[in-house]
Amino acid sequence: MPSARQLDVLIADDEAPTLEVLGAVLEAEGFHVRLARTPEDAARVLRDHEIDAVVTDVMFEGRAAGEEILAATRDLRPAAVCILMTGFPRVEAAVQAMKIGATDYVTKPVEPVELATAIRRAVNEKRLAREELPFHDLVDVLSGLVAKSIERVDPYTAGHGERTRRYCKLVAEDFGLDAKTVERLELAAIAHDYGKIFLDDLGFLTKKGPLTPDERREMQRHPLVGAERLGNHPQLEQVVQFVAEHHERWDGLGYPYRLKGSEISRPGRILCVVEVFDSLTTRRSYKNAWSLEKTMDYFESQAGRAFEPDILDTFLRLLGENGEDWLEAPKRDLAEAGLLVPSASGAKASAENVPREPLPALSGRTRRPDPASA
Numbered sequence: 134m135p136s137a138r139q140l141d142v143l144i145a146d147d148e149a150p151t152l153e154v155l156g157a158v159l160e161a162e163g164f165h166v167r168l169a170r171t172p173e174d175a176a177r178v179l180r181d182h183e184i185d186a187v188v189t190d191v192m193f194e195g196r197a198a199g200e201e202i203l204a205a206t207r208d209l210r211p212a213a214v215c216i217l218m219t220g221f222p223r224v225e226a227a228v229q230a231m232k233i234g235a236t237d238y239v240t241k242p243v244e245p246v247e248l249a250t251a252i253r254r255a256v257n258e259k260r261l262a263r264e265e266l267p268f269h270d271l272v273d274v275l276s277g278l279v280a281k282s283i284e285r286v287d288p289y290t291a292g293h294g295e296r297t298r299r300y301c302k303l304v305a306e307d308f309g310l311d312a313k314t315v316e317r318l319e320l321a322a323i324a325h326d327y328g329k330i331f332l333d334d335l336g337f338l339t340k341k342g343p344l345t346p347d348e349r350r351e352m353q354r355h356p357l358v359g360a361e362r363l364g365n366h367p368q369l370e371q372v373v374q375f376v377a378e379h380h381e382r383w384d385g386l387g388y389p390y391r392l393k394g395s396e397i398s399r400p401g402r403i404l405c406v407v408e409v410f411d412s413l414t415t416r417r418s419y420k421n422a423w424s425l426e427k428t429m430d431y432f433e434s435q436a437g438r439a440f441e442p443d444i445l446d447t448f449l450r451l452l453g454e455n456g457e458d459w460l461e462a463p464k465r466d467l468a469e470a471g472l473l474v475p476s477a478s479g480a481k482a483s484a485e486n487v488p489r490e491p492l493p494a495l496s497g498r499t500r501r502p503d504p505a506s507a
């Protein structure tokens with residue numbers, strides 16, 4: 134499988150200007166592009182050339198020939214991914230694409246960079262599903278999926294997955310988890326929020342202010358959506374489980390399944406703690422970064438509530454040793470991503486200082502209650 138920069142893409146559309154624009158932008162994004170204005174041209178390209186991804190319109194000169202092109206792709210280039218360009222709104226488009234065997238879809242008018250992202254995502258997901266990849270390749274594929282999707286929508290999340298991975302590894306090794314499990318947890322840490330990119334309205338990710346109940350419900354779909362998108366490859370079975378668990382809570386008040394205590398896997402419980410830490414101590418569009426003191430107070434208050442006390446003890450000890458560095462890390466990652474780090478003083482207090490997504494309001498300091506009665 135070639136790297137993303139070497140992917141061969143066929144674009145089929147009967148409108149020459151569309152083809153030219155998409156072709157030029159995808160070339161600039163590093164793809165090798167071939168163009169076809171008719172289903173017959175597309176079939177010729179598929180016969181004569183290696184193709185990794187086919188992007189096709191549905192209608193050609195008034196004829197619904199997109200389906201024929203997808204069928205030809207399945208016959209001639211079964212390893213290729215197929216992306217439909219459709220004028221239908223999101224939900225109908227998804228149904229239509231699935232019906233005729235497309236891997237994914239983009240809605241018209243097609244935004245070329247979004248198309249490039251969709252192609253890379255589809256190729257990487259297919260790769261995850263069919264290959265037995267070594268650990269470092271899995272890291273690359275999952276990092277690519279997140280970097281080209283969530284971080285593009287919300288640049289302030291730059292480095293969140295990688296930092297979460299690093300801290301999860303430290304906690305897991307401190308707990309003596311075996312090396313294979315630690316690797317799987319690292320992969321889950323990288324990919325834990327992947328499902329967010331498939332939510333109905335990506336505006337939630339950068340909304341300045343609390344989510345409405347409907348928005349919150351939609352947002353809470355992301356652990357399962359992410360788990361589904363990562364597929365059912367046996368190699369990823371536990372990774373998918375940890376991704377699905379990352380918003381569960383020790384006291385059973387999390388989502389999506391309201392699992393409680395040891396019903397959540399230990400790696401999943403580690404991910405729950407670390408993910409919240411990095412979210413709180415990173416600036417987002419809707420809040421400032423929390424200080425170390427405030428963060429530690431918050432975590433101490435959540436022992437036996439949101440988080441398993443033993444994991445939290447370990448985490449807080451590591452935080453004590455590494456806290457200053459960990460709090461600086463998001464700023465370094467933002468700078469590396471080419472983003473300025475303003476003070477965020479314009480953010481509204483109501484949106485700034487609440488953990489918007491994960492947790493209900495505090496109601497006191499309950500240090501280490503018995504988990505069985507929590």
Ligand SMILES: [Fe+2]
Pocket residue numbers: 325326355379380
């Ligand atoms: Fe999440």
